[in-house]
Amino acid sequence: MTEVYTSSIINAPADRVWARIRDFNALPSWHPLIAESRIEGGAPPDQVGCVRDFRLKDGGRIREKLLALSDYDFSCSYSILESPMGVDNYVATLKLTPVTDGNRTFAEWSAEFDCAAEAEAQLVADIGDDVFQGGFNALKAHFGT
Amino acid sequence: MVEVRRSTVIDAPIDEVWRILRDFNGHDRWHPAVAVSKLEGADHTDQVGAVRDFRLTGGERVREQLLSLSDKTRSFSYAIVDSDVPLNDYVAHVALKPVTDGTRTFWNWHSKFRPPAGREQELAALVAEGVYEAGFSAIRTLLSGQAAAQIAGSIEGQAIMVARHGGPEELRLAPVQVPPPGPGEVRIEHSAIGVNFIDVYCRTGAFDLLQPPGIPGMEAAGIVIDVGPGVPHLAAGDRVGYACPPVGAYATHRTMAADLVFCLPDNVSNEVAAACLLKGITAEFLLHRVHRLKAGENVLVYAPAGGVGRMLCQWASHLGARVIGATSSPEKAEAARAAGARDIVVPDGRSLEAQVMELTNGQGANVIFDAVGRDSFAHSLRSLAVCGHLVSFGQASGPVGTWDIGALSARSATISRPNFGHFVDTPEKLTRSTARLFEALRDGVVTAGTTQRFPLADAALAHRALEARQTTGSTILIPGESA
Numbered sequence: 001m002t003e004v005y006t007s008s009i010i011n012a013p014a015d016r017v018w019a020r021i022r023d024f025n026a027l028p029s030w031h032p033l034i035a036e037s038r039i040e041g042g043a044p045p046d047q048v049g050c051v052r053d054f055r056l057k058d059g060g061r062i063r064e065k066l067l068a069l070s071d072y073d074f075s076c077s078y079s080i081l082e083s084p085m086g087v088d089n090y091v092a093t094l095k096l097t098p099v100t101d102g103n104r105t106f107a108e109w110s111a112e113f114d115c116a117a118e119a120e121a122q123l124v125a126d127i128g129d130d131v132f133q134g135g136f137n138a139l140k141a142h143f144g145t
Numbered sequence: 146m147v148e149v150r151r152s153t154v155i156d157a158p159i160d161e162v163w164r165i166l167r168d169f170n171g172h173d174r175w176h177p178a179v180a181v182s183k184l185e186g187a188d189h190t191d192q193v194g195a196v197r198d199f200r201l202t203g204g205e206r207v208r209e210q211l212l213s214l215s216d217k218t219r220s221f222s223y224a225i226v227d228s229d230v231p232l233n234d235y236v237a238h239v240a241l242k243p244v245t246d247g248t249r250t251f252w253n254w255h256s257k258f259r260p261p262a263g264r265e266q267e268l269a270a271l272v273a274e275g276v277y278e279a280g281f282s283a284i285r286t287l288l289s290g291q292a293a294a295q296i297a298g299s300i301e302g303q304a305i306m307v308a309r310h311g312g313p314e315e316l317r318l319a320p321v322q323v324p325p326p327g328p329g330e331v332r333i334e335h336s337a338i339g340v341n342f343i344d345v346y347c348r349t350g351a352f353d354l355l356q357p358p359g360i361p362g363m364e365a366a367g368i369v370i371d372v373g374p375g376v377p378h379l380a381a382g383d384r385v386g387y388a389c390p391p392v393g394a395y396a397t398h399r400t401m402a403a404d405l406v407f408c409l410p411d412n413v414s415n416e417v418a419a420a421c422l423l424k425g426i427t428a429e430f431l432l433h434r435v436h437r438l439k440a441g442e443n444v445l446v447y448a449p450a451g452g453v454g455r456m457l458c459q460w461a462s463h464l465g466a467r468v469i470g471a472t473s474s475p476e477k478a479e480a481a482r483a484a485g486a487r488d489i490v491v492p493d494g495r496s497l498e499a500q501v502m503e504l505t506n507g508q509g510a511n512v513i514f515d516a517v518g519r520d521s522f523a524h525s526l527r528s529l530a531v532c533g534h535l536v537s538f539g540q541a542s543g544p545v546g547t548w549d550i551g552a553l554s555a556r557s558a559t560i561s562r563p564n565f566g567h568f569v570d571t572p573e574k575l576t577r578s579t580a581r582l583f584e585a586l587r588d589g590v591v592t593a594g595t596t597q598r599f600p601l602a603d604a605a606l607a608h609r610a611l612e613a614r615q616t617t618g619s620t621i622l623i624p625g626e627s628a
Contacts, residue, residue: 005243005245006246007242007243007245007246007251008244008245008246009244009246009251022367037175050327055444065280097152097251097253098152099152099153099251100150100151100152100153101151101152101153101154101278101281102153104154104243105481106152106154106242106253108197108242108249133245133246
C-alpha cells in the first residue's frame with residue numbers, strides 16, 4: 001500500500017474554504033487540472049455513493065465514487081472506479097481543520113493505493129504535487145495570503 | 146459538556162515540536178501556567194497510565210493521567226484525575242500534523258469537560274486562553290530562542306541535559322550548539338566520557354556544581370577540533386583529556402577552558418583516560434601531596450575495590466606502604482588483595498579499630514583514606530596511630546557532622562579535608578599530577594581495571610547501574626554508539 005500525504009495552510013476560515021470544495025461535482029470550478037465534470041444518473045452531488053465522471057485538461061477520464069461526506073468534520077472521502085493512472089484500491093480523503101489562531105484553515109489531502117512498484121515514485125509525485133498541492137495552491141491563490 | 150478547541154501553526158519542523166510536547170512531565174519547563182510537574186508511580190514520562198502532579202503558578206494542584214501516546218500520529222490524550230480547578234470529566238487530546246508545503250507544524254488542542262453551572266464561560270476561557278493559547282506562545286518563544294542560539298560557526302552536537310535536579314530519568318539526550326572556541330578555549334570532539342559518583346550528586350542537586358539546565362560530567366577524552374587565540378599548548382588533531390569541574394562532559398562535543406585540558410600520551414587510550422583520569426589524579430594528590438606517603442607506613446583504605454580505593458591500594462603498595470583494606474564482602478576483599486592490599490578487615494563482630502590495631506601490633510594506621518564519611522569517621526579516629534593522619538575525601542554515607550577537635554588529642558591526630566579542585570587549578574599543578582599518573586599507568590603501577598561501556602544516550606541506565614552498585618570497576622559513556 002502506497003500513501004501520499006499533502007497539507008497546507010489556507011488563509012481563510014474553514015467554513016469558507018469548505019463552501020468552495022464541498023460540491024463533489026465542482027472540481028472544474030476550483031482545481032486547475034480539471035476540465036469538466038458530471039454526476040452520473042443525475043444524482044445530487046452530496047449523495048454518498050454518487051459517482052463523478054470528470055475529464056482532465058490533458059484528456060484523461062476518471063470516475064470516482066463519493067464514500068463519505070461530513071459537514072461536521074469538513075471532510076470528504078472518495079475512491080477511484082476507473083482511471084488511466086494504473087492504481088488499484090485508491091481511496092483519498094480531503095479534510096479541513098480550523099486554525100483558531102488567525103482564523104485560517106489547515107487542509108490535508110491524503111490517499112492510499114496499490115500500484116506497480118516501478119510506477120510508485122512517479123505516481124506519488126503526480127498525485128502529491130500536481131493533484132493535491134496543485135489544488136491547494138489554487139485555493140491559496142483564490143483566498144489570498 | 147463544554148468543548149474547547151484551539152489550534153495554531155508553529156514555524157518549526159514537526160519533530161522539533163513533538164520532541165518537546167511528548168514529554169508528559171515537561172510542562173514546567175515551558176508552560177507559563179505550570180510551576181512544578183512531578184511524575185507519580187512511573188519512571189518514564191512516556192508510560193501510558195502515568196500521572197503528572199502539577200502545581201500551577203497560581204498555587205492550585207492538578208493531577209492528570211496519560212491515556213494514550215502515539216509517536217505515529219504524534220498525539221496524546223490525557224484526563225484530569227483530580228484538581229483544585231473544577232474541570233470535571235476533563236479529557237483532552239493534543240495532535241500535531243506536518244504542514245508539508247513548508248516545514249511547519251499544525252497543532253490542535255481539544256478538550257471536553259463539565260464545569261459547575263454558571264461557570265461555563267469563565268472556565269472555557271481559562272482553558273482556551275490560559276492553557277492552550279498560552280502554551281502555543283510559550284513553545285513559539287522557546288523554539289525561536291533555540292534558533293537564535295545557533296551561533297555562526299557552531300557545531301550541532303548532542304548532550305545529556307539535566308533540566309532539573311532529580312532521578313536518572315532527568316538525564317535526557319538533547320541537541321546542543323557547540324560554539325567555536327573563544328580566547329583561551331578549545332573545542333573537543335569526545336571519544337569517551339567518564340562516569341563518576343560525583344555525577345550522581347550533581348544530578349540530584351546534593352552538590353551545587355550543576356545548576357539546571359546543565360550538562361553533567363567531569364572527565365572525558367577526545368580529539369581537539371579547533372583552538373581559540375592564546376592556546377599555545379594544544380592544536381587541532383591533538384588527542385586530549387581532562388578531569389575537573391566545571392561540569393559539561395556528557396556531550397558529543399564541548400568548548401571549554403584550554404588550560405584544563407592536556408595531551409594524552411600514546412600509551413593511554415581515550416577509553417582508559419575517560420575511565421581513570423579523575424580517580425587517578427585523586428589517588429596521585431592523596432598519596433603525594435595531601436599526605437607524602439613513606440615506605441613502611443601503615444595505610445588504611447576504605448572501599449579498596451572501588452574506583453579510587455583500588456588505585457590507592459595499587460599505588461601505596463608500590464610505594465612500599467603496608468596497605469589494609471576495609472571492605473564488606475569476600476569478592477571485594479579478593480579484588481582489594483589483587484590491587485595490593487596486604488590485609489583485609491571485614492565486619493566480623495569486632496570493631497574496625499580493634500582489627501586494625503591487631504594487624505598493626507597495636508600501632509594503628511599512620512594514614513587513613515576515608516571517603517565513607519558519617520559511618521566511618523569515629524572508627525577512623527580510633528584506628529589512627531599516634532601522630533596519624535586522617536584524610537577525609539568523601540562522604541558516601543553522609544556528612545561527617547560536627548566534631549570537637551579535642552577528640553584529636555587522643556592520637557595527636559591530623560585531619561585533612563582536601564578538595565579536588567585545589568590540586569588541579571593551575572596548569573603547573575595539573576601537569577605535575579598527570580605526569581606522575583601517566584608514568585604510573587605506563588609502568589603498570591596503577592591500572593584502569595575493568596570498564597563498563599554505555600552509549601551516551603543511555604546515561605540514565607549508567608546512573609541507575611551505578612546507584613544500584615551493579616557496576617564493577619569504571620563506567621564510561623561512548624558518544625555515537627547506539628543502544
